[in-house]
Amino acid sequence: MFHTLFPFHILYRAKTYCYEMAVLFDEQYGSTTLNQRYVCTATGAVKIIENKKETFQSIGHAFRSVFLPQGYPESVSEDYLLYQIYDTIQAFASSITGTLATQAMLKGVGVGDESATALAATMTWILKDGTGMLGRILFAWLQGSSLDCDAKRWRLFADMLNDFAICLEISAPFFPLSFTFIVCTAGVCKSIVGVAGGSTRAALTLHQARRNNMADVSAKDGSQETLVNLAALICSLLMVPIVAEQHLLVWALFTIFTGVHLWANYSAVTSVVMETVNQARLHILVQDFFRRDTVSLLSVKETNMREPVIFKTNWRFNIFMGSQLRLLSDRLDDLAQLQHLYSVEKYILGLNTVSRKIHIVLRRDSTEIDQLMAAFQAEVINVLTQMQQNGVVGVGSIDHRLGFTAVNENAINEILCSSFHTAMAKNDAYEVSRTSLELTKNLFPIFFSKLQNSGWTTSHVLLGADEWRASWGSAMQ
Structure with a gap:
């Protein structure tokens, strides 16, 4: 019974193979120079041959083991x-x-x-x-x-x-x-x-x-x-x-x-070089998205190099994520208008053109992608307002110095940008919110795709959202 279960001819063939091929295994410790080989001898025994390192190599390996994480450099980020x-x-x-x-x-x-x-x-x-x-x-x-x-x-x-x-x-x-x-x-x-x-x-x-x-x-x-x-x-x-x-x-x-x-x-x-999106890095990316006619966004490394580390980003409208509803307006008509405008969205964006603040109310079932979309809309408002003030885009018209082809080659987006600047000139907060939302619906899918293709992490974001959540529309049912 045992002979039928264990084929001895396999052992014989392995032993014959051992005589023909001296090296059985080659073993290496991570990406270091530390390695060893398993070879078979004439008697059929297995012998371990270690790599003979120079003294300075041994010291270097000991230093790495004590002061660097295991698996370095593969186990840590490139920076x-x-x-x-x-x-x-x-x-x-x-x-x-x-x-x-x-x-x-x-x-x-x-x-x-x-x-x-x-x-x-x-x-x-x-x-x-x-x-x-x-x-x-x-x-x-x-x-x-x-x-x-x-x-x-x-x-x-x-x-x-x-x-x-x-x-x-x-x-x-x-x-x-x-x-x-x-x-x-x-x-x-x-x-x-x-x-x-x-x-x-x-x-x-x-x-x-x-x-x-x-x-x-x-x-x-x-x-x-x-x-x-x-x-x-x-x-x-x-x-x-x-x-x-x-x-x-x-x-x-x-x-x-x-x-x-x-x-x-x-x-x-x-x-x-951080791959997660925060408000400062998002501002840089949206600026680049509108100003350059390129297939991809700024690289992760270049965006991090531009990120301010001493002073905060100079926004035209300060952005507050996860705000309370009462901060949008104290008038029922305004809240009703905004609720109708954002009835199918998972956030409501309201802005005050006097205090220069953007408040974003998040719906209870909103995800981090919804937060990213809301922050994108807020950045659209900031970037287009900044361009208007800098004379890059004229009020009521789109100057072709604006590099983004999705705006320049799309008549609907051109009209929306023109309406946005007209509304901003009139301090019409509702119209600014409406036109920026329509632009966001058209442009955010393109931006999000470029964001993923450029190596950014989109599974989580660092946008500093507060904990207030509200319910409206389908979330009320």
């Missing part, structure tokens, strides 16, 4: 290495300036001063920490939802605020009467830095982790930062005795390292 280089530079510079601030703080609370008391120093430190805790809670309440949407801008803001806080701490000993107030202000700033910096770091880590390995990427980032802080600590041990009483030298070092810190942070955030 990972460049970002981490700049992040390492800024972390070193920040550690140095932080040491200078610590020295100044200790001096300010009375270390080395015989007349100072431990109680006074303790009270100052408690007040500093207490105000910082309150600042952390308040900032997270006010800005927590916007940190995901503008991760790069808030990341840079956090580091700039951190430099300001360090400047306050170094300055505090020179103002003994206001010392407690200054250090408390610095504590609030640093607490905001902790919230904004930590939250945006998590958002960037999520972007960089391409194998659902966010924990590994975050852990290795922590290892890199620890190594940098250790190097900065050694430098600080050598530096502090030299600059202890040299105030001019302290300020000179602070200025130099702060400059390096800001440059490295700006370079780091601008090197990040």
Whole structure:
């Protein structure tokens, strides 16, 4: 029975094959040079032959294993290495300036001063920490939802605020009467830095982790930062005795390292290439969509390079997603008109030409694609208004300097654009909303297709929608 189940001639053939072909398997660790071969010997045994690496190759592999995510570079985004280089530079510079601030703080609370008391120093430190805790809670309440949407801008803001806080701490000993107030202000700033910096770091880590390995990427980032802080600590041990009483030298070092810190942070955030659509990147894409006659939209990389990371985008109409119905109008007739206009849509867009605000009410069953469509309509209003004010498009007519052929070659879209500019000139908010909606219905499918073909992620968006939802039309049934 056993002989019928196990064909021994297969084993014989495998053994014969082993004699003829020495190499059985070739094994490699990821994309590294670490590899090994399995070969058979004359006796039929299997032997493992490892790649003989040079010493520097072995050190490099050990460094990658300790400080880089497993599977690097395939397991992370393409911008990972460049970002981490700049992040390492800024972390070193920040550690140095932080040491200078610590020295100044200790001096300010009375270390080395015989007349100072431990109680006074303790009270100052408690007040500093207490105000910082309150600042952390308040900032997270006010800005927590916007940190995901503008991760790069808030990341840079956090580091700039951190430099300001360090400047306050170094300055505090020179103002003994206001010392407690200054250090408390610095504590609030640093607490905001902790919230904004930590939250945006998590958002960037999520972007960089391409194998659902966010924990590994975050852990290795922590290892890199620890190594940098250790190097900065050694430098600080050598530096502090030299600059202890040299105030001019302290300020000179602070200025130099702060400059390096800001440059490295700006370079780091601008090197990040995010594929998700936020309001700033959408504004750039819609501008390009209308102004250029091209088959595809701007690439993901080029759009990210144009994204503002210091100041907010200058919209003609500020956009508020997920607003309450009462913000559209306080008149029943206006709300009834808008409800009829958007009866088949899953959002209602209302604008105020006086306050320059666009409020978007989302229906309860709206999806992220509906949010993207609503934001697209809001950007159509902004872009066409901006072109009109810049003289690119004349009121009541379409100038062929407008590069988008779907407008120039489509008579309906030309008429709609002309009606839009006439309504904007008359401050007719309802007509602006109507014509922009018709343009959106005609152009959004084209835009969405180009968005997908250009490599953008459309499964989720970061448009900062609030949580208000309403029901009307078919959603009421």
